[in-house]
Amino acid sequence: MIWQKSNRADPRAREIADRHYNRQKPGTPQFVPPGRCLVLYAETETGKAFWVTSWPFAEYVKHQWAGAWVCSAFRNENAGVASEMIKQAVAATIAHFGAPPPQGFITFIDRKKVKPTMVHGKPTWGRTYELAGFKPVGETKGGLLxxxxxxxxxxxxxxAQNE
Known part of the structure; x- marks a missing residue:
C-alpha cells in the first residue's frame, strides 16, 4: 500500500493540491470539500501524490450519481503508476468507510483543463481511471466527463498506512 492516511489540512498534501486544476483557492489551509472525506498522501523516492475521497450526503448533491463516493481530487507527481494508485485508493476507501454505496465511485474530469491521452489515434480523457476499472457513464449538466x-x-x- 503506497498511501498513508492524511487529513484535509495536511500541508504536504495541500502543496500538491494547490497545483491541481480544480483547486479554487490555492494557499488556503483546507483543500477538501465539506463533509465526510478520506485524504490520502504518498511520498516515494521518485515523487509525491494525494487523493481525496468525498462522500457527500445525497440530499446536497446535484448530479445524477447522488450517494456515490467521489474522487474529488487526485494528483500524481511521479509517485508511482497512476492506475495502480487509483486501485489502492479505492481499496483504502473501502477499508475506511466500509461497504461501498450502490452507486459506487464516481469521478469527474474537466476536458477543457486536462490534456487527453491518445489511444489508437483518438484523444481519450480519464485513461488512468479506465485502466483502474472506471467506465465513462455520461456528463454532468456543466459538461464534465x-x-x-x-x-x-x-x-x-x-x-492505508497511518500518518
Whole structure:
C-alpha cells in the first residue's frame, strides 16, 4: 500500500493540491470539500501524490450519481503508476468507510483543463481511471466527463498506512 492516511489540512498534501486544476483557492489551509472525506498522501523516492475521497450526503448533491463516493481530487507527481494508485485508493476507501454505496465511485474530469491521452489515434480523457476499472457513464449538466466504478468491480478493502 503506497498511501498513508492524511487529513484535509495536511500541508504536504495541500502543496500538491494547490497545483491541481480544480483547486479554487490555492494557499488556503483546507483543500477538501465539506463533509465526510478520506485524504490520502504518498511520498516515494521518485515523487509525491494525494487523493481525496468525498462522500457527500445525497440530499446536497446535484448530479445524477447522488450517494456515490467521489474522487474529488487526485494528483500524481511521479509517485508511482497512476492506475495502480487509483486501485489502492479505492481499496483504502473501502477499508475506511466500509461497504461501498450502490452507486459506487464516481469521478469527474474537466476536458477543457486536462490534456487527453491518445489511444489508437483518438484523444481519450480519464485513461488512468479506465485502466483502474472506471467506465465513462455520461456528463454532468456543466459538461464534465463522468467515470464510474461499480462496487462489483472494486478491489478488496486494504488499509492505508497511518500518518
Amino acid at each position: 463522468a467515470l464510474q466504478l461499480l462496487p462489483e468491480d472494486m478491489p478488496p478493502a486494504e488499509e
